[in-house]
Amino acid sequence: RILERFLEHTGLDIKIKKCGGFFLRAPNHIVTVNHCADWSIHSTPIPWIDETQSYRYLGVDVSPRRGILPSDPLKEIMPLLRKISKAPLKPTQKVKMLLTYGIPRVVYGADMSLVGTVGLRRVDLEIRNAVKSWLHLSPSTADGLFYSSKVDGGLGLPRLEKQIAICQVKRWCKMMQAKDAKCKVLAPALLPKAAIAKRWKAATEVEVEGSLQSSLATTDPAVIGRKWRVSEFERWCGLRCQGRGLATFARDPISNYWLGDPWGLHESDYILALQLRSSTVSTLTTLSRGRRRNATCRACGRGWEGIIHVVSQCRSLKKNRMANHNNICRLLSIIGRTLGWEVKREKRITCPLLGTAVPDLILTKNGRGLVVDVAICYEVKPATLRRRAVSKVNKYDKFAPSICNTFGLTGVKTYGFVLGARGKWYEGNSEVLNEMGLPRSRKKALAKLFSLRAIRGTTSILKVFKKLSRS
Ligand SMILES: [Zn+2]
Secondary structure, three states: OHHHHHHHHHOOOOOHHHOOEOOEEOHHHOOEEOOOOOOEEOOEEOOEOOOOOOEEEOOEEEEOOOEEOOOOHHHHHHHHHHHHHHOOOOHHHHHHHHHHHHHHHHHHHHHHOOOOHHHHHHHHHHHHHHHHHHOOOOOOOOHHHHHOOHHHOOOOOOOHHHHHHHHHHHHHHHHHOOOOHHHHHHHHHHOOHHHHHHHHHHHHOOOOOOOHHHHHHHOOHHHOOOOHHHHHHHHHHOOOOOOOOHHHHOOOOOOOHHHHOOOOOOHHHHHHHHHHHOOOOOOHHHHOOOOOOOOEOOOOOOOEOOHHHHHHOOHHHHHHHHHHHHHHHHHHHHHHHHOOOEEEEOOOEEEOOOEEEOOOEEEEEOOEEEEEEEEEEOOOOOOHHHHHHHHHHHHHHOOHHHHHHHHOOOEEEEEEEEEEOOOOEOOHHHHHHHHOOOOHHHHHHHHHHHHHHHHHHHHHHHHHHHHHHHO
16 A cells, blocks of 8 residues: 555556565464465556565565575576677786676675585686686686785685675674664574584684684674685795795785786786796696606706796896896986986996996986996795895995096995896885985885886796797
8 A cells, every 4th residue: 555655646657567475474383375365556466476486586586485595606607707708808808897797796696595615616616717718827827816815916806605605704793793682682593503604614714613603793793704815825825836936925015016907018918927926837847747757948958947947047038138137227227317317327347456347327416326236036035036136235335435436426325126027026126216316206106117017028038938939
């Protein structure tokens, strides 16, 4: 009657075919369905939903007797993955489309209908496989690349098995801790104990201690599963091959900036950079993993063809490495000149006692000098870049008096300016930019630019290597 009056007032009409209703009664504890006279609106009967049927309501299917029916996220995600695969989009656009429009479509139903962990794991697997094929990543690429957060160097993809469980446990924590009196009474009665206990384990990685009900009532929902991405990253770092040198990228928004925003990277470079970061670039070493086989470098014929050899040792790619190094020097000298320094590149400094040194850059301004030598090195260990910077300082600091004499300076400071071949921004470089007088506001943007240049240099080496190793 309320609805009829509403329709009369507003002049609206109702599409009765799209309506549905069911009526549950339990006289003598036996539940009956639709055991009553027809319901109607303006004398048109509303279709009954019987026990064999269900009705889609707020994104889930509801059956009169069974309640919310389990959704089938695998069946829902597969056609979406197929459609995105076929779409004429760039690889990174496909990933973005999946994250923005694809996955959210299956999450709500799976969450509300308590889809089991095994089912969600299958969905995660299919999503990972699709992303791997779009981004041309090896099937053996570790999960860490997909699930670590971007600030740690991962793609930050959702993992339904984890996130849905976390969401459910959090919601039940909030229900159990609700201020509302009715909610407090109802929540324990409605709690699906077995299902939520399993979710507790998935969300927190430990079995529930003591009673589930009291754990839910006393745990701060904000802490549930808070560190799951960190755990993914730690597992990734722990891998013998794919985890090598990754710890250095933890909590580094500068060196990982490109992951979230492929700005400045061509698609092919972005893909190669992902392979680089996860140590899955195809070399004889990665191809023959587990099998003994001749892995002599196909490009130079000397040395073991692993990623470090290709990027930083291979003789056939020396020219390309020099070019990358010079690119960084050029960028640094442009910044220097913009800030009013006089810049000398590769100036020979001779000292009767120490011999000759050729630092990459000598910057002079108002009687002060900065000696900067640039290096790009592969991030093998967290200390690799710092060690290289220190060795640069040790090498050139001795020449400080000769440099002062040559240019009539009152003092010079010596620095190593070191970048990682996989894009690591060495924090010590910031001090060089400081000394050069770069405004604080521009430092971050430039650091990102240097990191990107280093990555692009390495990906260009990999492209040349691919050609050489094929011929
Ligand atoms: Zn080689």
